[in-house]
Amino acid sequence: MPPLPESVPFTWYLILSAVLFSLGVAGFLFRRNVITVFMSIELMLNAVNLSFVAFSYKFKQPDGHIFSFFVMVVAAAEAAVGLAIILTVFKNRRTLEIDEVSSLKN
Amino acid sequence: MNFYIVSLIKSAIVAFALLTALAYIQWVERKVLAHIQLRIGPRRVGPHGLLQPLADVIKLLTKEDMIPSHVNKFFYLLAPFLAVMFALISIAVIPFGTEVKIGSFSTPMQLADLNVGVLFILGLSGIGVYGVALAGWASNNKYALIGGLRSSAQMISYELPMAMAIAAPLLLLNSLSFRQLVDGQAGYYLGFIPRWSIFQGPFPQIVSFLIFLVAAFAETNRVPFDLPEAENELVAGFHTEYGSMKFAAFFMAEYANMVTVSCVAVLLFLGGWQPLWPAEYGSSFVPTVIFLIAALVCFYHGFNPARPLDRYTLPVAGVVFLGLAGIFLVPIVSAIILPLFWFLAKVGAVLFVYIWIRGTLPRFRYDQLMNFAWTFMFPVAIINLFVTALMVALT
């Protein structure tokens, strides 16, 4: 068991961000419920926020926090409209699986 | 290490005091409601019903802990846990007074002086919605689900006017940390009008205070906004399927939320622990005078008892009040306890307003409630914030 470092090395934040992002991609590709797919997108956005804040700490500038704030705001707007679209699709098709909403295919 | 031990001791003291206070706020509520409705309230268990909360706690603990068979067990058990946890965590950033100095050791009367204490409280009241929504959904019961969804929709609708009503005095006081907010309300105008937020600066924050109080009533699901949990409307709403200790958890969460928003109202608008008039004119003797009067009343009624047991209990209460009056005269202890007294007196006044309104007003219908939030409270809060910002910018 190697000894723990004195303070958290900067790359650990980026690795955590990469892990969360790839888990978000995995959820996005492998899940069929459209709401779970949407939540995987939110997980990806969160991972990116963590990257922004970590870099902002490294370069000692608050601009990363501002970018992260805008990402949060845009995610809020996107969640509102996206869930409204999901509600409409559910009202018309009565299903929540993305494989079945495929009438434009082929 | 010293920091951790001191924090643990402070947390233990605050937790113990808070839990006792929650039980006794319920006693106060029952007595005050009863007197408003021209009856007496609990009087059998202990003198004047003072041991009634203890009896309630024993009953709730020893009741059979039943889980109905049709509920979603994990979320059913998780919901009261979440509700209580987030309601109790909010007390961590509330300052109760100035510093406690014992010899060379001094610590502030607050568990965590965050730089963004106000934002922390706002965030926790947002997350407190989850307990209610999950409770309604996990109960697998139409009425509970409707009650849960209505209650959570009401809570998030009233968060917006509340946040804007909180933002207005922050423009005057320029800080987000509770301790600095109270320190910004020190001092007096003309020598005797206190510089609380509702009297202060270019624009007295009276409208913000009223908006905050109304939004706080809605956030904590209290009358007149308590349709989602009224007993005769929706079969007790989202806590229909909960019994014994889990029901007690929701009740505790509701009272803890009430205490938190009262503390925030006092800190932001009523000046925290700043006394009502300056110490030169004798405001340090107010607690002594109040407790002396209480002791005299107790002794008088002890010697002309209305009920036979009063002959023994009321003089004992009188002696206790005399002791409290005496403690406030000792200078070393008084420096610590005096701000605490003012803070608790103001919080008690706000809680009394809560209970008073419960006994007086009827409740809103749900669509009236939501209409009121979006078409009246939200524009008024925005206009109030705009006028405050304008007045601050012009001076």
Added chain:
Amino acid sequence: MEHVILFLVFAAIAVICAVNLVLQTHPISSALSLVGVMGALALIYLQLGGEFIASAQLIVYAGAIMVLFIFVIMLLNAGTEHKMPRTLWVKYGGLPLLALFIGVAAWVIQRMFPPAPSGLFGNMTHGTPQDIGRLLFQTYLLPFEVTSILILIAILGAVVLARKEIQ
């Protein structure tokens, strides 16, 4: 030293909740796991000195957006998913490939940045609300105003899309 332990605890909570999000069948469990991820990330932002961003994450993301998700899941009464038949590639190669991808990414990241001290609680220098406010209203004023118009458009869109048709 305790900062490293705290970071590892919060990172472990975040990763476990994210794995739970992907593996759970019921959408409500996934939604609550996502709230757990957001809470853990808010604590990591606090450790990185972003106190405003941590509060914004709690108020906006965990307190409003996820509540919206949970409302929609409860309204639509989405049940559990059915198990999908998976090809052999996915069943036996999925997890090892994911681990390989993460390992390569971690190694590349470690090589790019030389070790430097960072990550202490209480070392909050520039994430205070005063700094963020100053930047937001001076340098980034145009994106701020454009974002407020974006939110207005999103509100209009959501209200129009989700209302009942008038027969």
